[in-house]
Structure formats: structure tokens, C-alpha cells
Amino acid sequence: MLNGVHWIAGESVSGDRLFHANNPVTGERLEPGFPEATTGQIDSAVAAAVAVHESRVLFPAEARGRLLKAIARNLEEALPQILERGVLETGLPAGRFEAEMGRTCSQLLQFAETVSTGLFREPVMQSADLQREPLPRPDLRRRMIPLGPVAVFGASNFPLAFGVAGGDTASAFAAGCPVIVKGHPAHPGVCELVGEAITSAVEEAGLPSGTFSLIHGESFDVGVGLTSHAGISAVGFTGSQAGGLSLWRIAAQREVPIPVFAEMGSANPVFVLPEAINESGEEIAAGLAASVLLGVGQFCTCPGILILVRDENSEAFKASLSRELFQGPAGTMLHQGIHAGYQKGLQEVAERNGVELVGKGPTSSGSCDAEAGLLAADARRFIDDPVLQAEIFGPSTLLVECDDLEQLLQVASVLEGQLTATIHATENELADHPQLLARLEDRVGRLIFNGFPTGVEVGESMHHGGPWPATTDSRWTSVGMSALERFQRPVCWQGFPESLLPEDLSADSGSGIPFRLDGKWHGRPSI
């Protein structure tokens, strides 16, 4: 069933420098081996993608919608094989794969629906006014076009929803860009299966094969080769800060720099104010522990820092939190690299001056099994030591204890960029401290009240992004329909007659795309 191949412009391609995935539960090496992409293979994939972009075959909305729907269909069909292999490669439970497949396909179909409405492309036109003084006004028509071939680096922690057919790929296709995915080496089998589903979908949608390629690589060289290739126009990445920032730097050093949209996770601070602890400390502690433990802490929105004020209730809160965190083994992490990184990160922070290791949970015997961790530090230490802000990717959290609300505000002021910040408070309590909201808003992409940061809704109001270093560019989201805006750019056509205009810039073509002409919308749903 699995052949250990790249999918390059419609062809399955093998190689001889092989790497293998491992079963994180048993430590066993999984067959088959997968090839490292060569420079020549990267060139072939990119050349095919460039040709597709230049042909403009992905520009029409209809082609993009057809492709997205075909991918969703093929993925659903391939679920049994993907699930079977995925459980072996990731240690994730089968139910998680089913749920993630639901999210992945619904995301593809949402993009297909959005594309069909013409939203996000929306041309804006102004008619010529040749009588205008002092100078005549030319006919001007502006619309978005796809940026060009996009390189996607899938995440290890969401092998489907942020993987080969995940949000970055779906949004790049929705924008009309050919895609080349560098598969995550921790689950190459899942990558091959999903890549096969997309390759078939491209053919079924009647599109040229260069629309999609999947290449494998365990070494950093493959990612470097892809990101620095002159034919690549943008990069989508979900993963670690080290990985994302490396790609960003490579892209910035190109002769023609390109945008790298890296969503790199963050520490997702949670502020628990005194009245909230007083009113419902137990419940908040239970919710926070569940959020820390969710997916064995391997979510980019895992709450890694909890800030509270030391008072007569805070010790009880801390005890509840320990109890909830340590009630059982935290589970199997995705692969040895993540597992080792978690242990190292936890130890490094625990050894910082003024940090106390409050406790560790039990563990079970699997090769990548993790134990939950709870650290604590005085706010003064936290404010002075930026190392304490580092994301420890895994099921641990750092309790930061403040003398008073004034110091809690100081903690808010030194935070680096975050995907999210959460506040637990009573309504009155927070109304008395509006500065907290302002300070946090300047540092995050999403603010949460009396909730938990894990669980990222796919919807038009979501923003999954945030200031550096949570992402490389705070103005974009990697979740939700707006994600496609990352992969397009405006072009203005001036003075062209109707016969020479592209369909979507013609007011008379009947393309069905909503447009704005001389200040008035045409065909835009009034909803």
C-alpha cells in the first residue's frame, strides 16, 4: 500500500537516500523507508508549479473549487488507510484521526464555498472620466491575483488539519497557487497517502499535474532548497520557533525575498485574578489542567504560563492544579525529537534561578511517554528572566506568583508576542483593571475571557496569529477563510478595452464575481 515515494507533478518518484518513521509507543522502526528529495527533484516540482502558475489555469474560481472538493472527497475515502498508518506513526488515538479528518475536509469544503462566492478577489473598478479637470481620469480596475507557487511545511502535531492537505495547502489552493508540500518526517506514510489523494484530485479536476507536489526530507537541506528556490513565491509553515525562524531568515536572504508565514506557537499566558480564584478556583484549575494536558500538551495554544496573585486562596488553587495535572500519565508524545525537547525544556527552566519544580506527574512505559510538569516562580524573577517565557512544547505549565495586581500588570507588560492570552476574572474585577486588556491586546492575536486557549474555532471571526515570535507576521491568520489572503496580491489594470480584460475584471462578463464599480457594489450578497 505504501511505496515510500514523493509525488512530483503527478508521478510517484522513489530515491535511494532513505529515512524511516518510528512508532512512538514501541520505538519500532516503520517500513518502508522514504527518500530524501534531491535538488533535481525539487527543481522538477518547482518548475512544474511555475508553469501551472504562468498558464493561469488556477485563476478561475471554478477550477479552484473543483480541486478543493475533489481533495476532500478523496481524503474521506482514504481515511481507513490514513488512520491505520497514522496511529502507528504518531501514537495519536484513532478517534483523534477521525475528528481531525472531519476538520480537514470541512476546511477544504469551506474554502471551496468561499471561492465560489468570489469573496476575497472582489474587483474594484472606476470608469474613465475624460472630461475631468485638470487631468482626465483613466479607467482603473484592480483585483487580486495568486502570488505564485507556495511551499508548505506541515506540522507534526496535526498530521491532517495542518499537514499535507491542511490549512496552508487549502488556503494556497483557494488563492489559486500551485503547492509544493515538504512532508513532516515524523509521519511520512500519512504524507504519502494524503499526497496520493491530492495527486488524484488534481487529475480528476482536470488540472495540470504541476498543481501539486509532495516531497520528503528528514534533513534541513530539503527545506532550505525549497525555500530558497527562485520559483517559490511564499512559504506556509506550522511548527517550532527554531524551524520557522530559520526558514524566515533563509527567505529574507534570497535575492528576491519572499514572505514566510510561520505559525510557531507560544506560551499562551493565562491570568487568573483573585476574585475568580475565590469564586471558582477549583473549576478553573481543573479546566486549566485539562487544557495543558490536551493532546499531551502538543497544541500551539497550550497554556504554558499561569499568572496569579499570592493570597489566602492561591495555595489551594496551586494544590488543585497539581492534583488535576498529576492524576495520571500524560500520554505518548508524537516522536522522540519532541519528547526529548520537552524533557530538556522542562529541565532548563526548572534550573533557572528562582524557579521551583512544584511537581511531576506519573508516566507510563512507552518510549515517548511524557509526565506532566508544574513549575513556579516569583513574578520578579519572571520579569527579569526572559528564558522563563520560552514555550516548553508539552504538558507543563509555569505558575508565576505576583505580590499584587500592580505586579501582575507588570508581568503583562513584559510578555513577548503570543497567539493568545486568557483572563479569568469576575466581570467587576476586570472592569476595574482595563489596563490589563490594553496591555495584553498589544501582545496577542486572541484574547479569551473565562475560557481556555486550546480549541481554535474555524470560522470567519477567528484570528489564529499574533505578534512576533508567535508568528512572523501579525497581520495574517493561518486558520479561517482569511488565511487565503496571505497568498494573493493586487494588480491594477489601467485603460484596457473590454475585449482585453481578464474575465474577473470585466463588468460585463457575467462571471458572477461580485465587484465594485464607481463606488457601487454589484452582485455582492447583502448578507
Added chain:
Amino acid sequence: MLNGVHWIAGESVSGDRLFHANNPVTGERLEPGFPEATTGQIDSAVAAAVAVHESRVLFPAEARGRLLKAIARNLEEALPQILERGVLETGLPAGRFEAEMGRTCSQLLQFAETVSTGLFREPVMQSADLQREPLPRPDLRRRMIPLGPVAVFGASNFPLAFGVAGGDTASAFAAGCPVIVKGHPAHPGVCELVGEAITSAVEEAGLPSGTFSLIHGESFDVGVGLTSHAGISAVGFTGSQAGGLSLWRIAAQREVPIPVFAEMGSANPVFVLPEAINESGEEIAAGLAASVLLGVGQFCTCPGILILVRDENSEAFKASLSRELFQGPAGTMLHQGIHAGYQKGLQEVAERNGVELVGKGPTSSGSCDAEAGLLAADARRFIDDPVLQAEIFGPSTLLVECDDLEQLLQVASVLEGQLTATIHATENELADHPQLLARLEDRVGRLIFNGFPTGVEVGESMHHGGPWPATTDSRWTSVGMSALERFQRPVCWQGFPESLLPEDLSADSGSGIPFRLDGKWHGRPSI
């Protein structure tokens, strides 16, 4: 009238390391001297701007609109002094200052109008659905907030419209960001006068003085200090490629990199096809010469490369072009640096292998007076030698002669990123070569048919941008209302009760800002 001062958070501030502007016509040094900003002065300006941003006083649309209108009013009043000094500092005719003041004020008022409609901020909201399976949906509300303090580097060639109160400043204020302008050292007197007008406007609008600062500097250090300051969130720049790319690199090396929106000009290639030359060669040659000579060639949209096919009419076209270009002195350039750069650039390209200097125009006797230049090269040479694509900032153009339309398409394929590309052709002729449009569209921000690239309309359909190296980010425009989108970013508020929401995220506040709630627009003008 002029005091040789910075305007730092409402105060006029002098210094002792002084530099002077020169009159480009007479070469005479102009009094007074202007101070180089010190590190301490940069710190003061940025600290004041950060405090204003954190106070959120610029977030309400009403405050932003009031400020923009007050600036336009004060500038109009200061026109006589600005004009008197501006003519001395730039050599530009008085009429040019009047026209540019019109554009500058109308731009400010357009932004005020746009801000008042709430467009570009448009919150998108989804109500909670606590019954949803498998998980309840939280209440989610997303809207744009200002990025934070913006550093603006004004251009020398549009001392008003792209200067201290130009498009970058206006759009940053419109987005709700405090602004610190680094004035252009070629016209510090104009900068001081415009800075004074803005400083008064900030006070009249009842806003804190840190909303705006103007600092001077002739050395590169001042720009470096400002761009690398931790309190700056974004940079707007209009000017040379060398200057823009330097700032971009400095910003990329910061601990927290920030976006630099640099509009750096380009060679703006013009393709003149055989039938167009046959039908109206004389007229096109006259139009192109006028476009090359406009503003002594000191426009970022100056057509610096003309591509045509060698045939029985092309020599006559070349002769017409020479005649039109060389019929009089080209005029006085803005300052000695630009004048010297023009002469050097012209000579460097003229000395490349295979390039012919077809001719130079007459010159007059001013210290910065320029002569028009016409260069020619075979398309083969152009394709092989990237140096021939460099923008020569001034009144010259390079004629690229092709054997046939196939070779002309090859020329289109090797072009680097451009603000604009122009095609002169008959409708049938271009319809026969659709590849030309596709290849050019991938390389430009604006395509022009049977027109000229100079003259950038301020309107909602305009796009003044383009792929690297014309700008640092092809997805944004520096002209038109969309320019404000560069300086804001989305934030999502999850689960907040009405009482804790900012006014513009409340569906009930009656703020007048249009919003989308559960898929339906409220208060958005249906035009």
C-alpha cells in the same frame, strides 16, 4: 520664520550638530542649519509615541478623523510659507507646490472620510452556540487594531504628497498609529513647516503631543536608530532602492523584526508593438518623451525602458523620440545627490557592453541641471545583462530593440519586479499575444494600455506597489485608502461580556461602525 528645529512630542527642539539645505539652482547654502537628531531625542519621540499607542486615544475613528482634518486645514494655511521655502530648497516650480498641496490635503481629507465610515476596521462577530455538538462554540469578535508607532521616511521628489504629511503619515494616522517622521535632509525647511502644522493640529484635535514627532538627520545613523528602536512597530519609506533595502535589512535584524513598507521605484518598462508604431508612432514617441521628462524624470513611475521590434518603422520612431526628448533642457534636479547619481547611472549603463548612447539633450547652467538621455541596446544584451534593468533616476530611457515579438516576450520574462508596465498596441495585435499580458502581470503592480505610467490616480482602484524590488511587499499599496491596511492587524476577542468589550466590538454600542454578525452585515452602506 524657520528655527532649525525638530518637533518632538509638541516641543520645538534644537541641537548643535547642524546640516544645511542647498538651493539646487544656485548651489547656495540655505540658512538656518538643522540639527541631527540624537539618540536621546529619538528615544523621547518614540517613548511619547508608545505612550499614546498604549493609551488607545487614537483608536476611536472620531479622534483620527479630527486629526486628519486639522492637518489639512493647517497645511492650507501654511501654503505661502511652505511654497516660498520649498522653491528654494527643491528647485521645483511654485505651481508644482500648489498642485502637490492640493493632492496632499485631498488625500488627508479622503482618509478622514474613510475613517468616519468605519471601513477597513469592520468587525466580524459570531455569537456563542452553547448547544453545538461535539463542542460548544464560543462568542468570537474580531476587528483591526493599530499596529503601534510608525516611522515614516519622506521622499525627496514629492516634498508634500510623499513628505512629512504625505501618504505614509496620513495612512498611519488613519489606521490609528502615532507617527515619527524622519524628514528628508534635502528640504528640512519644508519639513519643519509641515511638522509645525501637524504639531498644531495634534493640539487642536485635543490629542496628546506624542501622537507626532518630526526629527531631522542627514546621516544614515538617525534612520538606523529610529528603525531599530524597540518601540517602533512599522516603517513607511518612499525613495531609492539602496535606502529602502537598507532599512528593510535593519528591520529584519531586530530582535523583533517589523515590516518596512518601502516603495522604491522601478524602471517601468513600456512595450511598443509594431502595429501601434505603424499607426501612431509619432504620437506615442511624443507621449513617452513627455512622460520621461515629467518632473525632470524624478518620478518613481518614469518609463526607463522602452521595448520595441526592429522593423521598417522603428528607426523613424527612434528619431521622433530623440527629437522630443532633446528639444530643450530637461530642468533642475532636486539636489546634488540625485543629480550626481543620475549622471553616474547614465554613464555606467552607457558603458556596458552593447549599449549605445543615442544622444543627450541640451542643458542649462544651474548647478543641478540635467540633460535628457537616450540609450539603446539589442534585446539579446538586455536579456543577458541585469545591470541594464537598473533604474536610472532621472530624465533618460533605454530603448531595447528586439528581432521579433518572440524576443519581446523573452524580454518580458526576464524583467524584475516593477511598479508598472505599459503596452502600446492595437487591440487586435495584443489579443494575438495574450502571453505578454500574463508575463507582465506576474511582474508588476499596475498594467497600462496605450497610456503612460506617470500620473498615479488617488482612488480606490489604484494599486501603487509591485513585486520586489519595486517594493518590499507586493501585497500592499502606498497610494489610495488601502494604504492604511498596512498599519493595522486583527485581534479576536473570545467570550467577553458586552460590558467589557471595546466599543467597536459591541453590537449594541451604537458606534456607527459597520459590522458583520453571524454572517449578516449591519450598517454597511450597500453601495
